[in-house]
Amino acid sequence: MPFKKTDLVGYAFVAPMLLGIAVFFLYPMLASFDLSFRNANGAADSARNLNNYAWIVRDPNFWSAVFNTIYMAFLSVVTGLVFPFVLASLINSVRWGKGLFKSVFFLPNIVSVVGTAILFTYIFYPTEQGLMNSIIGWIGFDEIGWFSDPRYSKYSIVLMGLWGSLGYNTIIFLAGLQSVPRDLYEAAEVDGANPVQKWWYITIPYLRAIFVFIIVIGTIGSMKRFGDVWMIGGNAGNPNGSLLTIVLYIYRNAFEAYQIGIGSAAAFLLFVIIMIFSLLNLRIFGKNNVD
CATH class of the missing domain: 1.10.3720.10 (MetI-like)
Structure with a gap:
């Protein structure tokens, strides 16, 4: 399909999104992949290896x-x-x-x-103060x-x-x-x-x-x-x-x-x-x- 000048309008609209993907997703992903082959500690790294x-x-x-x-x-x-x-x-x-x-x-x-997590910390509290343990204790089971x-x-x-x-x-x-x-x-x-x-x-x-x-x-x-x-x-x-x-x-x-x-x-x-x-x-x- 031949390229048309009117297509430039469409590319102009999607360019900011593509640029954002390249800067904030593609580049960090490639940089992280490169770091996976280095002995990097945050300050220095060595040659690439496995x-x-x-x-x-x-x-x-x-x-x-x-x-x-x-x-x-x-x-x-x-x-x-x-x-x-x-x-x-x-x-x-x-x-x-x-x-x-x-x-x-x-x-x-x-x-x-x-x-x-905070809510369920109280619900599943390990003693009888917890809601679930209070319920199962009332039924007659041991605390969990x-x-x-x-x-x-x-x-x-x-x-x-x-x-x-x-x-x-x-x-x-x-x-x-x-x-x-x-x-x-x-x-x-x-x-x-x-x-x-x-x-x-x-x-x-x-x-x-x-x-x-x-x-x-x-x-x-x-x-x-x-x-x-x-x-x-x-x-x-x-x-x-x-x-x-x-x-x-x-x-x-x-x-x-x-x-x-x-x-x-x-x-x-x-x-x-x-x-x-x-x-x-x-x-x-x-x-x-x-x-």
Whole structure:
């Protein structure tokens, strides 16, 4: 297609955005990639080599962070699919108050990660002063160290993240449910389908694209988990390193130990991990989407 002078107007409009992307995203990314091959400590660096990557793959803390990140990401994606979808189905079935329900369940999404962490610190306080321990103590169970016991800390973080993302995912599912053609349900009723069969054979397949979207976005967001685990477990990812994630590992090396090269190398390993999981999700769940 030949170039036209009138195209210059379009390029002029998009030039500021492209310049901003190049200055604030592309250049820092390339500079960080270059630092990943250097023994950089923030003040000086050495020649390019693979020492940073070799050091990381031999570091047991890195593999512990990878396991914690993937484990919590899996739980977050599963709960972020099941609960919002069921909740959206329930809201969609009511005849009044849909706007109220949407507003109430979406409110936690606008709360910052810091505010959410502070709130759940009181809810999951390890003694009977905490809300959850007060409830289970009233029922007759022993107190649980939600954030202080390595056996429960990951699940507590996942629950805290679910509370924050529940409303957003519910709104996305609700929008998809309201777009399903009514004649599909009417035809299914004529064929004698019950509500569960209509939900399984019509609703879920029709929302396949939304499921894929939430799985991919949820995986990426969970793999980048940092703020909540840092607020709860500190720089070490306590208790006992059970909340150490890859991003927290990057932060510790780059901004506490001042090993910028190691932090940059870990960041690009995280990029590769996220890319692999995203491609796998699209490969497994992205087939035969309903148009």
